[in-house]
Amino acid sequence: MAELNDFFAEVTGLIDRELDLLIPADGGRPTSLRDAIRWSLFGGGKHFRPALLIAVGRAFGAGDRKLKRTAAAVEMIHTYSLIHDDLPSMDDDDLRRGRETCHKKFGESTAILAGDALQAMSFQVIAGDTSLSLEIRIELISKLAQAAAKMVDGQQLDLEAEGRETSLEDIEQIHRNKTGALIGFAAEAGAIIGGASENDIEAIAKFGERLGLLFQITDDLLDITRTTEQLGKTAGKDVAADKSTYPALCGIEQTRVFASQTHRDALDAIEPFGERSLMLRRIAEFIVSRNT
Amino acid sequence: MAELNDFFAEVTGLIDRELDLLIPADGGRPTSLRDAIRWSLFGGGKHFRPALLIAVGRAFGAGDRKLKRTAAAVEMIHTYSLIHDDLPSMDDDDLRRGRETCHKKFGESTAILAGDALQAMSFQVIAGDTSLSLEIRIELISKLAQAAAKMVDGQQLDLEAEGRETSLEDIEQIHRNKTGALIGFAAEAGAIIGGASENDIEAIAKFGERLGLLFQITDDLLDITRTTEQLGKTAGKDVAADKSTYPALCGIEQTRVFASQTHRDALDAIEPFGERSLMLRRIAEFIVSRNT
Numbered sequence: 110m111a112e113l114n115d116f117f118a119e120v121t122g123l124i125d126r127e128l129d130l131l132i133p134a135d136g137g138r139p140t141s142l143r144d145a146i147r148w149s150l151f152g153g154g155k156h157f158r159p160a161l162l163i164a165v166g167r168a169f170g171a172g173d174r175k176l177k178r179t180a181a182a183v184e185m186i187h188t189y190s191l192i193h194d195d196l197p198s199m200d201d202d203d204l205r206r207g208r209e210t211c212h213k214k215f216g217e218s219t220a221i222l223a224g225d226a227l228q229a230m231s232f233q234v235i236a237g238d239t240s241l242s243l244e245i246r247i248e249l250i251s252k253l254a255q256a257a258a259k260m261v262d263g264q265q266l267d268l269e270a271e272g273r274e275t276s277l278e279d280i281e282q283i284h285r286n287k288t289g290a291l292i293g294f295a296a297e298a299g300a301i302i303g304g305a306s307e308n309d310i311e312a313i314a315k316f317g318e319r320l321g322l323l324f325q326i327t328d329d330l331l332d333i334t335r336t337t338e339q340l341g342k343t344a345g346k347d348v349a350a351d352k353s354t355y356p357a358l359c360g361i362e363q364t365r366v367f368a369s370q371t372h373r374d375a376l377d378a379i380e381p382f383g384e385r386s387l388m389l390r391r392i393a394e395f396i397v398s399r400n401t
Numbered sequence: 402m403a404e405l406n407d408f409f410a411e412v413t414g415l416i417d418r419e420l421d422l423l424i425p426a427d428g429g430r431p432t433s434l435r436d437a438i439r440w441s442l443f444g445g446g447k448h449f450r451p452a453l454l455i456a457v458g459r460a461f462g463a464g465d466r467k468l469k470r471t472a473a474a475v476e477m478i479h480t481y482s483l484i485h486d487d488l489p490s491m492d493d494d495d496l497r498r499g500r501e502t503c504h505k506k507f508g509e510s511t512a513i514l515a516g517d518a519l520q521a522m523s524f525q526v527i528a529g530d531t532s533l534s535l536e537i538r539i540e541l542i543s544k545l546a547q548a549a550a551k552m553v554d555g556q557q558l559d560l561e562a563e564g565r566e567t568s569l570e571d572i573e574q575i576h577r578n579k580t581g582a583l584i585g586f587a588a589e590a591g592a593i594i595g596g597a598s599e600n601d602i603e604a605i606a607k608f609g610e611r612l613g614l615l616f617q618i619t620d621d622l623l624d625i626t627r628t629t630e631q632l633g634k635t636a637g638k639d640v641a642a643d644k645s646t647y648p649a650l651c652g653i654e655q656t657r658v659f660a661s662q663t664h665r666d667a668l669d670a671i672e673p674f675g676e677r678s679l680m681l682r683r684i685a686e687f688i689v690s691r692n693t
Binding site: 198218225226232233236237254257262265268 | 430431433434508509511514518522542543546547553557
């Protein structure tokens with residue numbers, strides 16, 4: 110999938126430039142806080158959510174100029190959630206993308222504040238994006254705020270489920286909130302900015318929702334089947350923390366079947382878009398193929 | 402100041418009803434998270450920031466219907482900042498408004514997430530306030546996000562200043578960000594919603610900025626002159642933490658002189674508004690008179 114890799118590299122360049130403008134290395138805020146924010150923002154992530162937003166937006170004819178700031182805002186929210194999730198009182202993780210987590214490197218209070226600042230700035234970025242109409246900006250802010258609140262609900266449910274017996278519905282509820290809501294927003298935002306019809310936005314929202322679930326299922330599988338070195342984050346920690354995961358509940362084989370089904374559901378949702386959705390199909394394929 | 406007390410009681414009723422509608426006791430999110438959020442929101446605070454917003458808004462002829470949701474959003478941001486500031490890795494405080502702090506009662510991870518959720522919801526509340534034009538909503542969101550980011554900068558600067566020698570400029574910079582920015586936003590938001598002219602908004606912003614500084618100076622004084630029981634939060638903790646405060650730098654008497662000057666500056670800023678600004682003058686008077 111050379112073309113998809115090229116696309117991810119292109120989006121990473123685009124978004125990193127945007128983030129570098131928004132939070133410059135020699136900017137005004139306290140140095141330590143800025144360094145902590147930039148450490149986590151430029152940590153070598155694949156920028157999957159911005160890539161999804163841009164792929165959907167382009168499929169509906171939007172130019173990058175209209176897409177890039179909302180895409181950067183999504184990456185800011187995602188990064189803040191990783192910083193907070195890694196904290197000692199949460200998932201207590203020392204390693205992220207092969208490097209020290211924010212609180213390991215900069216201390217706990219700075220990490221909490223870096224996350225807090227990123228959340229505030231993400232809304233500011235969209236509010237100030239004059240390439241978008243006021244109406245679209247308000248719709249994006251409202252939906253991003255809802256997704257961000259759901260993400261928090263999901264993390265809380267996830268922490269509460271540790272060591273407790275959980276059902277498949279429990280796990281789905283956790284993931285729909287914790288991972289699915291922001292991925293769903295990324296897809297929907299691309300369609301909204303692209304001026305898609307109500308029907309098309311609905312189809313894309315369905316696609317995003319299935320994609321988010323697929324992302325989580327394969328993440329659960331990777332946690333079991335890969336080593337820490339391969340992952341760039343601590344492997345096997347779901348099992349260690351007695352986390353509720355699909356493989357823990359259904360076994361690896363059944364989880365793989367579930368992944369295939371979810372993949373098909375995602376493709377069905379964008380079937381009406383035909384050739385326009387080529388990159389979206391490739392993104393779905395990429396997620397599923399991580400699980401090798 | 403019976404009339405001012407009546408006004409605060411009225412605002413508290415108005416804002417608490419609004420917050421109760423926005424985050425109902427039997428709402429959808431995880432119970433523990435909702436309880437933690439409501440514990441801190443309904444903790445008996447004076448709702449000073451919403452009161453300021455409503456007083457300014459009324460001075461410019463805005464009805465409560467247009468003011469109450471933004472006022473609730475400001476209280477949500479303020480409450481989130483208190484929850485995070487009280488955390489063990491920050492100011493490590495067990496007591497707030499005479500009750501256990503959020504993390505003492507609900508645990509650290511729930512407290513962090515309660516703050517995170519409140520921040521997201523505050524932007525959602527303004528984005529969804531259809532009593533305001535799209536233009537005003539975007540302006541409010543943009544300015545609230547800037548104030549929230551500054552608040553975080555101020556907390557970082559404050560933590561970094563602990564145990565370090567600080568100048569009067571350092572302290573002013575901390576307070577302008579940590580306390581001043583959100584109080585300034587509350588004042589400015591009332592004027593924006595009230596449709597005030599550019600000049601009038603500027604005067605109100607100046608008033609808000611001075612009021613924020615006055616609030617912090619008198620807070621510093623109260624920390625020294627009052628007991629824990631009187632304050633409802635741990636007294637003397639600024640000194641214990643070797644915090645940079647006005648009294649620590651200039652002594653109590655000089656700080657009182659500084660408070661009087663700042664009070665006069667605040668009143669000068671709203672002098673052009675004459676009778677309309679009666680409640681604003683009373684609020685400034687209230688802040689200064691806390692220091693007895």
